Amino acid sequence: MDLEYGEKYESFRREVREFLDAHKSKRPAGHTYAVPRPALTNWLDLLIEHGYWARTIPKGYGGYGAAPDLLETVIMDEEFNHAGVARGMMAQGPSMLVPTLLEHGTQEQKRRWIEPTMRAQVLWCQGYSEPGAGSDLASLQTAASENGDDFLINGQKIWTSSADKAEMMFILVRTEPDAPKHAGISYLLLPMDTPGIDVQPLRTMSGDLGENSFNQVFFTDVRVPRTNVVGKRGDGWTIANTTLAHERNSLNANAESTLLRLMRLMNRESANGVPAIANPVYRDRLMRLQARVLAMKAHAMRVLTTNLKREAPGVAGLIVKLQNCQLNFDLAALAIDVMGELGVLYDHAKYEREHAFWQTHSFLSLGFIIGGGTAQIQKNIIAERGLGLPREPKPAKASA
Secondary structure, eight states, X not given: OOOOOOHHHHHHHHHHHHHHHXXXXXXXXXXXXXXXXXXXXXXXXXXXHHTSSSTTSOGGGTSOOOOOOHHHHHHHHHHHHHHTOOSSOOSHIIIIIHHHHHHHOOHHHXXXXXXXXXXXXXXXXXXXXXXXXXXXXXXXXXXXXXXXXXXXXXXXXXXXXXXXXXXXXXXXXESOTTSOTTSSEEEEXXXXXXXXXXXXXXXXXXXXXXXXXEXXXXXXXXXXXXXXXXXXXXXXXXXXXXXXXXHHHHTTSSHHHHHHHHHHXXXXXXXXXXXXXXXXXXXXXXXXXXXXXXXXXXXXXXHHHHHHTTOOOTHHHHSHHHHHHHHHHHHHHHHHHHTGGGGGOOSSOTTOOGGGHHHHHHHHHXXXXXXXXXXXXXXXXXXXXXXXXOOOOOOOOOOO
16 A cells, blocks of 8 residues: 655645745734734735635635645645644634635625635624524524615524624524525625624633634614525525535644644643653543544545535534544643643733643633534434434423
8 A cells, every 4th residue: 555645745745845934934823813914814815825725716716726636735734734833714704604605605796705705804703593593593583674675684693703803794594484494594694884783792611711702793673785695595594504514624624733732732841850741641642632633634534535526425524523622622631631730820820831722722622512513412413314313202292
């Protein structure tokens, strides 16, 4: 069995390394929403110019325009991970909305929104969950009624990440109130500066840690053109599931960089002069996590291969969120244990480590285990949709 990539791809790997070495001073550090916008946009412009971001997006929509290539994608991810640099921007616009627009958007919507989204000129949030429609998203009640050429939106969304920072929202609203639950929903693009939108931040268990804030958003007669519907009116449930599939796929790409950061931490941190990496208990936990990371990396290649072949990934696509959210939480747990009593420090404490990255990562990972469909919901989806197991019977109603 020949596991070598071959000279073509090794030459590409050298090209990526040379780029990373040549542009060390231009890499912005920090979370997407903590980096000054001009610095982030300039970095993404540079990545697109060299084909390391928006690589397969057509040039007509502001991308690099390369043909899809599985091994090139793997090499780019590997080299950027080893350099400790994000290959682009982990945010809802690029990872969720853009591929949805490529599949369902009009030509005008693609030309208007894809390029500024990929270059961080426009930041997006997702308007899905409601107080009575979380795991049962199809029960959403936020309504959009016709008013001339516009819709008037009234209702509420909750757990809306980064709504206090975003300029745009992709939102699900009920446009046909008399249609069945999964029908009559439309997928709209909504400017966040539209009159009638009230964003109220929610304090979560992570306190002030991190930049990816949660919010509740209220809509009172919010006017949006009917041309802002993505796909067909009333077909929002299908389009929403396209977005959710891309959200799950995006979660498959970030564990390897976290593992490498954990290994660097374990080489630095020590107890009684012994590095954590040499502690047999910690080393055993690390090796188990490394095996899971490698398995998820191989799984990402599997899912990407099916996507390139335009095949449905089936069960393979359904397990990503369940597995990867727990994996990232377990990586953070080992890091915090390795730091001992210093692992609990944050908020600029004197002996705080890595600007509280691991505490933030732990809280965010735990939040992902709960949010976007809890782990229990994910297991039900895998069992019923993926494995064809019977649905759990509903409790019998008491007789009169």
